[in-house]
Amino acid sequence: MTPQSNPQAGAAVKAADRAHVFHSWSAQELIDPLAVAGAEGSYFWDYDGKRYLDLTSGLVYANIGYQHPKVVAAIQEQAAHLTTFAPAFAVEARSEAARLIAERTPGDLDKIFFTNGGADAVEHAVRMARLHTGRAKVLSAYRSYHGGTQQAVNLTGDPRRWASDSATAGVVHFWAPYLYRSRFYAETEEQETARALEHLETTIAFEGPGTIAAIILETVPGTAGIMVPPPGYLAGVRQLCDQYGIVFVLDEVMAGFGRTGEWFAADLFGVTPDLMTFAKGVNSGYVPLGGVAISGGIAETFARRPYPGGLTYSGHPLACAAAVATINVMAEEGIVENAKNLGASVVEPGLRELAERHGCVGEVRGVGMFWALELVKNRETREPLVPYNAAGEANAAMAAFGAAAKKAGVWPFVNMNRTHFVPPLNVSESEIKEGLAALDTALSAADEYTD
Incomplete structure (x- = not known):
């Protein structure tokens, strides 16, 4: 499927959502959910035709990607x-x-x-x-x-x-x-x-x-x-x-x-x-x-x-x-094996290379297609980039990271002072490298908040 631009349809979807949908884990007037027009494989896109590589697999469930x-x-x-x-x-x-x-x-x-x-x-x-x-x-x-x-x-x-x-x-x-x-x-x-x-x-x-x-x-x-x-x-x-x-x-x-x-x-x-x-x-x-x-x-x-x-x-x-x-x-399709092999040969070395270049990365950890970057203000003290359960201005550093990732074309998994690398298990090597490149850009935004 090819993303098509249809802002008017997107505005209608968004308006109906804001009028009637009660979202989980949210202060209803403080959220701005993206209107999604479609999805396929490791990607989804909005009604403006902007496509995102989904590094979240939805809520870490779309293990074989979208619309198989x-x-x-x-x-x-x-x-x-x-x-x-x-x-x-x-x-x-x-x-x-x-x-x-x-x-x-x-x-x-x-x-x-x-x-x-x-x-x-x-x-x-x-x-x-x-x-x-x-x-x-x-x-x-x-x-x-x-x-x-x-x-x-x-x-x-x-x-x-x-x-x-x-x-x-x-x-x-x-x-x-x-x-x-x-x-x-x-x-x-x-x-x-x-x-x-x-x-x-x-x-x-x-x-x-x-x-x-x-x-x-x-x-x-x-x-x-x-x-x-x-x-x-x-x-x-x-x-x-x-x-x-x-x-x-x-x-x-x-x-x-x-x-x-x-x-x-x-x-x-x-x-x-x-x-x-x-x-x-x-x-x-x-x-x-x-x-x-x-x-x-x-x-x-x-x-x-x-x-x-x-x-x-x-x-x-x-x-x-x-x-x-x-x-x-x-x-x-050998999807479990793909997660194991590409996790070890592409994801792990790629994330560790990012950690070497970005002072905000305190630790890289994970296995398979299940990885986390823990972001810190200071590597020596391991002080988290944002406080535990931060919200509002206190969460500015992670908000800046998330915004930069989306601008670079990936949808990041962000929780507290971490970002997780959890794409679909049948993700390709080229898609992984695309995601790593976008994270490289986003981590530069997080680096601005380090000591």
Whole structure:
């Protein structure tokens, strides 16, 4: 598709949006959403015909890019055959989607409970863990995001939780490893792993092991900063969960389905959780879908005991048909391998080269097609380029970076003092280099705010 200029149509779309759409996570009168005319592959464009390379993959979900013809065709075919059907029935698209997902999940995570997205997948994983153990508390990490519904947002470890947190959700937060800003005064990955595990075990001991149903972690935290856990950490959490009879839940909503260069990020660490949540990349976000992959032990709990939970649109045929097509496309086109190979050979060296040229880059970290640049005012002190949870004038440096990136033709992922490099997994080498060149320009704008 070729971008066409039609400002009048764009103005009408924008006017209707501003009159009637209530946007998430926003002060409604302070936002100015871009009117999008179309998208294809790794790009989208506005009604003025300006095209942007999408370095965000939407909200890190368009893993196979926009408008992949095979997935579009699968949705159309499913709509013509069976548009919708209640979840209590066996439906071909639902059964096949569950089979393909179970083939790729680690260990014995062979039962799939479908949800409409990632937040409700987390809600149901926590419910399963509490019913399975008969315990109430759930431990989750600071610097995490698990969704916007009531339980999921209380599990979240960033400021989006604050407005909804009345300290009554049965959630206890702890510090996970993050060597660049270590809470444990660690100097090496080995120290960070050992001290983070000691901190977690101490938290378990003081909260009471017999009161804790689950520990939930993003396998690789996403929005919070793409902090790849150091060697041995997730295996250590698995051991603690086994020792104390706690359900281990991995949230793979963002990291799953190829984002890290493996089908699931758990595969990077050789760890199998008891429950694993997914969404986003399962069908590239073409139709809302999420789910919980369930181990044999927890599935057995509900073999003769009804599971008290469900959703009207669980395993919706259109969403599941999109998942089947997406997974098959990813396998046929080597998309997971592309993320792994280009992430290592093009993205990582390109980002590290940018870090050498720009004083505002404090750290480069990531894996696969899942990377973050942490921006700082001063490399020596590691002071963030903007304060934690900055807004308004306090966020001027990141606003300048974002504006420069868009002017250069890329749409950046910006959160607090970071920008993430998370394009679609089937991005080409030339598109990556285009994105790196635009970031080079944008980082020059951020450099103006360094000491």
